[in-house]
Amino acid sequence: MLATAARQLRYVATVLRGGRFDVDALRKMVTDLRQTLDELGEPGDGADEMLPGSGVDDPEIRRAMADRRLRQAIRQAAEHTAYYRLWFEEHGVDPARIGLDQLHQVASTPKSALRGAGPAFISDRSEPVLMAQTTGTTGTPTVVWFSRYELELSAVLSAISYLMVGGVREHHVSMSCVSSRATVGLISVQRALGLVGAGFVAQGLVDPGIALDRLATPLHLPGKAPHITDLYTVPSYLGALVQRAEQDGWQAGDFGLRQILTGAEILTDALRERVREVFDVPVSDVYGMTELVPTTGLVCARQHLHLASEQAHFEVLDRAADTPAAVGEIGELVATPYAPYRDTTLLVRYRTGDLVRRLPDEPYGCELAQLPATSPIVGRAKHFTGGPTARDILEVLQGVREVPLPTRYALSGDPLKPDLHVVAPEGVLGRIEDLATARSLQVADIVLVDEARDLPEPCRVRADLYEHSFETSRS
Amino acid sequence: MFTLQNFALLDLLIALTVVLGLGYAHRFRLPRPPVGRSTASDVLIMSCLVVVMPITYLAMPAPAVSAVFGVMIFVSLQLALGPLVGGRPATAAAVLLVAATAGAAIAGYGTLVLVLNSALIMIVVIGVTTLWTQTGMTAGHVAAFAATLAVYDLFATGLGDMTDRFLAQVEGYPFAPLLAVTTGAVPVAAGLGDCLMLALWPMVATKAYGRTAGWVGAACGIGLIILVQVGFATGVLRSGMAFLTVLGPAILVQYLVWRGIHGAERRTSRWLGGPAPVVDTSGRVDRLSAALRTARTATDRPADTWVAVDDDAVIAQGPTPGTALRAARRAGYQGVPFIRQL
Numbered sequence: 001m002l003a004t005a006a007r008q009l010r011y012v013a014t015v016l017r018g019g020r021f022d023v024d025a026l027r028k029m030v031t032d033l034r035q036t037l038d039e040l041g042e043p044g045d046g047a048d049e050m051l052p053g054s055g056v057d058d059p060e061i062r063r064a065m066a067d068r069r070l071r072q073a074i075r076q077a078a079e080h081t082a083y084y085r086l087w088f089e090e091h092g093v094d095p096a097r098i099g100l101d102q103l104h105q106v107a108s109t110p111k112s113a114l115r116g117a118g119p120a121f122i123s124d125r126s127e128p129v130l131m132a133q134t135t136g137t138t139g140t141p142t143v144v145w146f147s148r149y150e151l152e153l154s155a156v157l158s159a160i161s162y163l164m165v166g167g168v169r170e171h172h173v174s175m176s177c178v179s180s181r182a183t184v185g186l187i188s189v190q191r192a193l194g195l196v197g198a199g200f201v202a203q204g205l206v207d208p209g210i211a212l213d214r215l216a217t218p219l220h221l222p223g224k225a226p227h228i229t230d231l232y233t234v235p236s237y238l239g240a241l242v243q244r245a246e247q248d249g250w251q252a253g254d255f256g257l258r259q260i261l262t263g264a265e266i267l268t269d270a271l272r273e274r275v276r277e278v279f280d281v282p283v284s285d286v287y288g289m290t291e292l293v294p295t296t297g298l299v300c301a302r303q304h305l306h307l308a309s310e311q312a313h314f315e316v317l318d319r320a321a322d323t324p325a326a327v328g329e330i331g332e333l334v335a336t337p338y339a340p341y342r343d344t345t346l347l348v349r350y351r352t353g354d355l356v357r358r359l360p361d362e363p364y365g366c367e368l369a370q371l372p373a374t375s376p377i378v379g380r381a382k383h384f385t386g387g388p389t390a391r392d393i394l395e396v397l398q399g400v401r402e403v404p405l406p407t408r409y410a411l412s413g414d415p416l417k418p419d420l421h422v423v424a425p426e427g428v429l430g431r432i433e434d435l436a437t438a439r440s441l442q443v444a445d446i447v448l449v450d451e452a453r454d455l456p457e458p459c460r461v462r463a464d465l466y467e468h469s470f471e472t473s474r475s
Numbered sequence: 476m477f478t479l480q481n482f483a484l485l486d487l488l489i490a491l492t493v494v495l496g497l498g499y500a501h502r503f504r505l506p507r508p509p510v511g512r513s514t515a516s517d518v519l520i521m522s523c524l525v526v527v528m529p530i531t532y533l534a535m536p537a538p539a540v541s542a543v544f545g546v547m548i549f550v551s552l553q554l555a556l557g558p559l560v561g562g563r564p565a566t567a568a569a570v571l572l573v574a575a576t577a578g579a580a581i582a583g584y585g586t587l588v589l590v591l592n593s594a595l596i597m598i599v600v601i602g603v604t605t606l607w608t609q610t611g612m613t614a615g616h617v618a619a620f621a622a623t624l625a626v627y628d629l630f631a632t633g634l635g636d637m638t639d640r641f642l643a644q645v646e647g648y649p650f651a652p653l654l655a656v657t658t659g660a661v662p663v664a665a666g667l668g669d670c671l672m673l674a675l676w677p678m679v680a681t682k683a684y685g686r687t688a689g690w691v692g693a694a695c696g697i698g699l700i701i702l703v704q705v706g707f708a709t710g711v712l713r714s715g716m717a718f719l720t721v722l723g724p725a726i727l728v729q730y731l732v733w734r735g736i737h738g739a740e741r742r743t744s745r746w747l748g749g750p751a752p753v754v755d756t757s758g759r760v761d762r763l764s765a766a767l768r769t770a771r772t773a774t775d776r777p778a779d780t781w782v783a784v785d786d787d788a789v790i791a792q793g794p795t796p797g798t799a800l801r802a803a804r805r806a807g808y809q810g811v812p813f814i815r816q817l
Contacts, residue, residue: 001610002520004511033510039611041744044507171754213797218811220763222756226811253809254801 004032015310018069020340023149026156030195033163034170043164062309067100069338070313074098074106076123076339077346083113083120084348103313108322108334108349111142114291118143118345126344132184134290135465144290146184147344154184154294155191162196171225172258173199177211177233177241179465180204184293189232199224204467205237208244216254227256235265236461238275238283239398239405245278252280261286265462266377266391267299270398271405285376289352291345292335302366304373305356312337315349316358316374319381322349325358330389332356332381333374355379355389385415388442393420396435402428406463410455411443419445421455481663482704484656489665489673489700492597492654493693496674497681500605503558504747512611512743515619522623525668529631529641537644544650548595549573555602573650580649585658588649596654596667604675611743614683617676618730624668625723633717638666665700669718673700676726683740684733695725762786766813776817783812 007029014021036043077084078095088095093105114121122128128145135141162168174193176186186202193200199221203211215228233241238260244250257279263286272283287297287305295311307314316331317324325331333354337347357375364373379390388411397407403424411418420443422432432446449455532540549569556565572595579587632638645651646660655664665673673696681689699721706712734740745751766784773782773789783791783803791802796814803812 001508001511001513001517003514003516005508008508008510029510035514036510036512036611039512039743040507040609041742041747041749044509044511169753171752213795216797216800218796218800218814220756220759220811220813222759223754224756225754250801251804254797254804 004029004036007032014340016065018065018072018338018340020149020343021153023152023156026153026160027195030156030159030163033160034197037163037169063100066309066313069340070103070336071096071099072339073313073336073342073346074348076343077348080123080125081121081346083109083117084346086120100313103315103336103349104322106349108317108351109347110351111353114144114345114347114350115140115142118145121345121347123344123346128344130184130187132290132293133181135179135182135462142291144184144293144345146293150293150342150344151184151187151191153341154188156195157294158188158192159195162192162198166230166259166261168193168196168198168230170197171223172229173201173219173221173224173227174230174232175201175203175211175214175228177203177205177231177237178264179462180467181465182290184290185288188293201228205463205465206467206469206471208237208240209248210469210471211241212245212248212250215257216250225256229256229258231257231260233260233262234462235262235267235271236406236463238262238267239271239407240463242271242274242278243405250278252278255279257281259284263288266379266394268391268394268398270395274398274401287354287377289354291347291350292337292352294341295335295337298368299376300364300366300368300373302364303376304359304364304366304368305376306364306366306368306371306373309372310338311341314372314374316356317351319355319384327358327360330355330357330378330384333377351381353381355381355384385411385418387411387414387416387418388420392439392441393443396432396439396441397422397424399435400424400428400431403432406461408452408455408459408461410457410459412456413444417442417444419443419447421447421449423450423452423455423459424448425450478663479708481656482701482708485654485663485665486697486700486704488593488597488654488656489670490693490697492600492670493674493677493696495597496601496604496678497689497693499555499601500608500678503605505554505558505602505606505609507606507610513607513613513616515616517612518616518620518623522620522627525624526627529637533637533640533644537648540645541648541650544645544652545573545577548599548650551599551602552595554606555598576649580647585647589655589658592649592651593654593656595650596652596670600654600667600670600674604671604678607675608678608682609743609747612675612679613740614679614730614733615740617672617679618727621672621676621719621723621726623723624672624719625721628668628717628719628723631717633720638717665718669722672719672722672726673697676729680729680733682743682746684737685741688729688733692726692729695729696722699725763813767815770813770815770817773817778817780817781814782817783808783814785810785812 007025010025011029074095078088098106122145127147129148130146130151132144132146133141176189178185190200203214218226259281260275260279260283262283267283267285275283285299292312295308297305297307299305313336315324315334317334319332333352333356334349335352336349354377356377359373359375363369383390393409394407397403397409403422408423410421412421413419426448429446429448436443436446452459552569552572553565556568560568576588576591576595579591652667653662653664654670655662657663676696677689677693680692703712703716703718765786769787769789770782770784776782776792780792781796781799782789783799790808790812791799791806793799793802799814800812
C-alpha cells in the first residue's frame with residue numbers, strides 16, 4: 001500500500017507538471033489496481049480523481065494547467081516538425097508566445113494537410129514504430145505514426161479507464177468487431193485488456209451471422225465468464241448485427257453480453273433502443289480517432305459528448321473560419337493533443353472533420369460535468385451542406401423498423417432543404433414521412449430506392465469494410 | 476503494584492479492546508486510499524520501522540517523543556472516531572481528548588492522565604487494526620509480522636534493555652505507548668505493540684477463516700497474557716517480559732493450523748459482505764471430461780454437426796456452435812452447455 005501510494009503521488013505530480021509519464025510505473029499502478037479490486041472488491045474513496053481530467057476542480061488551476069500543456073505542445077511542434085516550423089516562420093509568429101489566449105493566432109490544420117504530407121508532421125526527435133492508417137470512408141487514408149511510448153501509454157491509460165470506469169474485470173471477455181486495419185485501436189485495446197487480465201477476441205468485420213454465432217458460443221475458459229461479455233464495434237455494423245439477430249431469431253438470453261461500446265460513427269437513440277430490445281444491454285458511445293490517440297470522449301446519459309481535456313485542448317470552430325462557433329451552432333471539433341501523450345505525429349488545432357453543436361457555458365448537470373462538453377457528433381464536415389444533419393436523418397430512418405440496417409441514404413438538390421433518398425422497401429414511405437414531420441426534418445422530398453447502388457451518390461459506412469472469411473454462417 | 480485486581484483490570488481492558496475491535500471492524504468502514512491494499516512490502520516496511528523507531532526515540536528528548544506520539548494518537552483518533560461521529564466532530568473529539576491528556580499531564584493529575592491515556596490507546600488500537608484489516612492485510616502477513624516482532628522483542632526486551640530504557644524515558648509523560656492500569660517505574664501495563672497484535676490477530680483471523688478462528692485467536696492471546704501475569708505473580712518471570720516472544724509463535728502456529736484446515740483465505744470484500752465471485756469455473760476439467768464422454772454417445776447425428784451437451788445428455792444440435800446453443804435455449808436449457816463438433 002505504501003509503494004502504491006508513492007506511485008499514485010508520482011502520477012499526480014506528472015499530470016500536474018505536464019511531464020513525460022513513466023509507463024513502467026503506470027503499469028505497476030494497473031497491477032496495484034487489480035490487486036485492490038481482487039482483495040477489496042472496489043476502489044477506495046476518491047478513485048475517480050485518478051482519471052484523466054478529474055481531481056482538479058478549480059477552473060483557474062485547470063486553465064493554468066491547460067495553458068502550460070498547450071505551450072509545451074506548440075513549442076514541440078514548432079521546433080521538431082517541418083509543417084509547423086515552416087508555418088511559424090512564414091507567418092512571423094513566435095511559438096514561445098502562444099498560449100491559450102493567443103491560440104487564435106495559429107491557423108487550424110486541415111485534415112487534407114496531414115493526409116497530403118504526413119512526414120511533415122512527425123517530430124524529428126521521435127522513434128516511430130507503427131504506422132496507423134485511418135479507416136474512414138473518405139477514400140484516401142490519413143497516415144499517423146506512433147512511437148512505442150505512445151502505444152504503451154495509450155494501453156496503460158486505457159487499462160486504468162477500463163478498470164475504474166468500464167468495470168472491466170479479469171473474468172470479462174471482449175470481442176472487437178472493427179476493421180482489422182484499425183491497427184492502433186486494436187493494439188491498444190488488446191494490450192490494455194491484457195494488462196487487466198481480461199480476454200480479447202479480434203473478430204473483425206465479418207458476416208454478422210458469424211459474429212452473432214461467436215457471441216453465443218460458450219467459452220468454457222478457466223476464470224472467464226461463460227460468454228463474451230463486451231462488444232466493441234461501429235454503429236453501422238451494430239445495426240447490421242441487430243438486423244441479422246432480428247431476422248434469425250436470436251434473443252438476449254442466447255448471449256452473455258453486459259455492454260456494447262461503439263464509436264467512429266453516429267449512434268442514434270433509435271438504434272440504441274433496438275439494441276436494447278435484441279441484446280438487452282446498454283450501449284456506450286465513445287469518441288475517438290486515430291489522429292488523436294489516446295485522447296477520447298464519452299457521451300453521457302444527458303447526451304453530451306465529454307472530451308478528455310487533460311489530454312488535448314478542444315475547440316469548436318466555425319466550419320469555414322478559425323473563429324469559435326456560436327453557442328448552439330454547428331461547428332467543427334478541433335483538437336491539439338498535449339505533449340506528454342504524443343511525441344511522434346504532432347498536431348496543432350487539427351480539424352477533425354467531425355461536427356458538433358457548441359453547448360452553452362453553464363453547468364452540464366451530468367455525471368461527467370467536470371469535463372468540457374459539446375453535443376454528440378451530428379455529422380461530418382465534408383458531407384454537411386447546411387441542411388439537416390446526418391444525426392437528424394439517421395434518427396428518423398432508424399426509427400422506422402422496416403428501413404434496413406445499416407441505414408443507407410443520400411441527399412440531392414437544394415443543400416438547405418434537400419431531397420432524401422433512402423434504401424427502404426416499398427410501403428414505408430408514409431411512416432418515414434410521419435416521423436420526419438414529427439422531428440421537423442427539413443427535407444423537400446423523400447425518395448425510396450431498392451438498392452444502395454440506386455442512390456444518387458455512394459453511401460459508405462464502416463460496416464462496408466467487410467472482411468471475407470472461410471467460415472460460413474448457417475444460422 | 477502487582478496485585479490480582481490490577482492484573483484483572485488490565486486483562487479486562489485488553490479483552491474489551493479486542494471485543495470492541497471485532498465489533499467495530501465489522502460494523503464501520505474506515506476510509507482507505509483509492510488504490511492499494513496491504514502487501515508483504517508494507518509488513519516489511521513496518522517491521523523495519525519497529526526496529527528503527529525505538530532507537531530514534533532513545534536519541535530524542537522525552538518531551539519530543541511524547542509530542543511525536545501525541546501527533547500519531549491524534550491522527551489515529553480522528554481516523555477511528557470518523558465513522559462513529561462524522562469527520563468534523565471526530566476532529567473536535569480528537570483535539571479535545573489529546574488536549575485534555577496533555578493538560579492533565581501539565582497540571583500533574585497523574586491518575587487522570589493514566590485513565591485518558593489508556594482510553595486513547597484502546598481507541599488507537601481499534602482504529603489501526605481495523606484499518607490494516609480492512610485494507611486487506613492477510614493472516615499470512617500478520618503471522619509474518621508477529622514472527623518478526625517476536626525476534627525483535629526477544630532482543631529488545633528479553634535479552635537487551637532497550638524497552639526498559641524507553642519505558643523509563645516516557646514515564647510521567649502523556650501519550651506513552653502503554654495500556655497501563657498503574658503508574659510508576661514498573662507499571663502494570665501492556666505495550667502498544669502487544670495490544671496491537673492481541674487485537675489484530677483475532678480480527679484478521681475472523682476475516683480470513685471465520686468467527687471461530689477469531690475467537691480462538693482472542694482467547695489464546697488473552698490466555699497468554701494471564702499466563703504471563705501468573706508468571707509475574709509467582710516470581711517465575713521478571714517484569715518487562717518480552718510478551719511478543721510468546722504471542723508471535725502462538726499466532727504463527729494458529730495461522731498454520733487454520734491454513735491447513737481452510738486453505739485459501741477469505742477475501743476482504745467477502746468478509747465485508749461483498750458479492751460472491753461472479754465466475755466460478757472450479758471443476759471445469761471434470762465437467763468438460765464428462766461432456767466429452769456424453770458427446771460420444773451422439774452417434775445418430777450427422778458428422779460435422781455441433782451438439783450442445785450437458786454432463787450426461789445431448790440437449791440440442793445445430794450447424795454451428797452458436798446455433799446449437801440457441802437450440803438448447805429454445806429447448807428450455809438455461810445452463811452453459813459444452814458444445815462440440817461431431
